[in-house]
Amino acid sequence: MADLILALDFGGTKLTAAVLRASALRTESPNWQAKQRVFTPSDADARYELTTMIELGHALLGDEKPLAVGVSFGGPVNYATGTVRLSHHVPGWREFPLQERLEAAFAASARVDNDANVAALGEWRLGAGQDVDTLFYITVSTGVGGGLILQGRPWRGYEGMAGEIGHTVVAPDGPMCLCGKRGCVERLASGPYMAHDYRTQLQAAQGRPPKGAITGKSVAEAAANGEPIALGILRRGAWALGVGIGNVANLINPQRFVLGGGVTKAGVLWWDEVRRAARETAMAEVHFDVVPARYADDAPLWGAVALVEELV
Ligand SMILES: [Zn+2]
Known part of the structure; x- marks a missing residue:
């Protein structure tokens, strides 16, 4: 059949x-x-x-x-x-x-x-959000995007643009984002932007361009090895995402945040900082958890x- x-x-x-x-x-x-x-x-x-x-x-x-x-x-x-x-x-x-x-x-x-x-x-129907009815999914990869499930249904917003956490501003004096604004979550937390900032800061520190290709993954690897410039950039990215999550928590009060995408493989240091900044940003009365996606x-x-x- x-x-x-x-x-x-x-x-x-x-x-x-x-x-x-x-x-x-x-x-x-x-x-x-x-x-x-x-x-x-x-x-x-x-x-x-x-x-x-x-x-x-x-x-x-x-x-x-x-x-x-x-x-x-x-x-x-x-x-x-x-x-x-x-x-x-x-x-x-x-x-x-x-x-x-x-x-x-x-x-x-x-x-x-x-x-x-x-x-x-x-993730809500078959993955890491099966036991909740309100969740916010965030992909942290080449860009930073979000999707909201409210009471078991996607909330798309007027014109389908809801969930754009990547272009919420967490540092108004921060660097310029591709969307034309400064200090967006995506500008600080996405893989390519972290790689870009690492390259720039290494060059400034060493007085010459770094050898080889630098990607989001190499920032995470260098940070895991304790390299201080990479560590600063990875922490700043995780902090930016965490602030974004805390703000969404205050506004929408989802029960769970599910995080997927390549940057979420950056390790425990990254996860700790995301959760710390999210908790610090949200009001004490606003409860939620932040978990990895089931499906990569x-x-x-x-x-x-x-x-x-x-x-x-
Ligand atoms: Zn932006």
């Missing part, structure tokens, strides 16, 4: 498709029937990504028609119309009717939402499944 759900994740640099038997959702720990990931070339556009994704989906489905297609997209999406508003990474996505195109390609209902909302839904790269895919679960 055909009971496959197709989940698609349009990431900034990779495309992932996976299929799951709907009956697996009733089991303790559901698993993919099949999954495939491809990296997108740097000159890819929307047309290339859509064609590649449709091919991947059909390859995984074989001859079967899916019950529904759930989609995570790495950029702002109008959930109500299933239209991608734009992608900051890939050209051609502006006002793109992705839901409509996928429904035509797979002859099934589709739902499209942005990656942070979808990952929040995935797969949170948007699981969320894409949860997005269409009520359709199947």
